[in-house]
Amino acid sequence: MAGEIVPEAIGDDEWLSQYGTIHKPIAGKPFKCCPTFGQTDISMMRGRRTVDEMARSVNRKRSDGAIPGEGVRRVLASTLRDAGFLATGRRGALNDLIEITIGARPWLPSDGTESVAEFDRYDFPTCGLVRQGDDLFIFDCVEGHLMEGNVWMYARVSPEEARELQAATGEDLVRAIDAVFESRPLMGVLAINGRVRSGSPVTAQSVAEKGVEQALLDELDKGRAVAKKTAGALKHLVDV
Secondary structure (H helix, E strand, O other): OOOOOEEEOOOOOOEEEEEEEOOOOEOOEOOOOOOOOOOOOOOOEEOOOOHHHHHHHHOOOOOOOOOOOEEEEEEEHHHHHHOOOOOOEEEOHHHHOOOOOOOOEOOEOOOOEEEEEEEEEOOOEEEEEEEEOOEEEEEEEEEOOOOOEEEEEEEEEOHHHHHHHHHOOHHHHHHHHHHHHOOOOEEEEEEEOOEEEEEEEEOHHHHHHHOHHHHHHHHHHHHHHHHHHHOOOOOOOOEO
16 A cells, blocks of 8 residues: 655755756746646755756666756755745655656656556546556546646556456456545646656545545645746746
């Protein structure tokens, strides 16, 4: 069973590192400068990381490290706090939540994602299993199948759960999928024109209190408000 995301303190003297690439710019820039639509924060790695370390963290298959056009920028946690930002860690998030890449297909949401099984489709896979490294995740398009924009959710499953899902059919499969999404942290994603636009984590507690779809939509709405408020605010705070 996947665990809950637990906040962890980050010291003022700790360095945080951010990955960027000219190959997949966000809002025309190589580095993400603010939460995009549907998100509430910006992900960074703890430590003064090299560009090779950051490239491998984004794509686990990148054994040789960074390629031309990829970079890293760094900032002290105290610098962010002095500017009014909140800097916290998340124990459990890296293991329990799927990694997403802006611009990827939502049914294969990052460069290192592999398809394992397909449970449903409508011109494209809308429900199935994928693998990232050693981790397995179930995905489901829950809103807007026929629309320009649609909402997806992802949850980590164990190998045993994956086998049970693959063996189930009909109503048994529907119930098994519902049971997974109702019992653990989720990643919600907004896709536009078949491409990942943004993502937002949803806690297991929020799911238990509100139900899966309401918790998911609330987090996406919250992220939209945060993105609007903080647009461009980080670009003067980091050293490239």
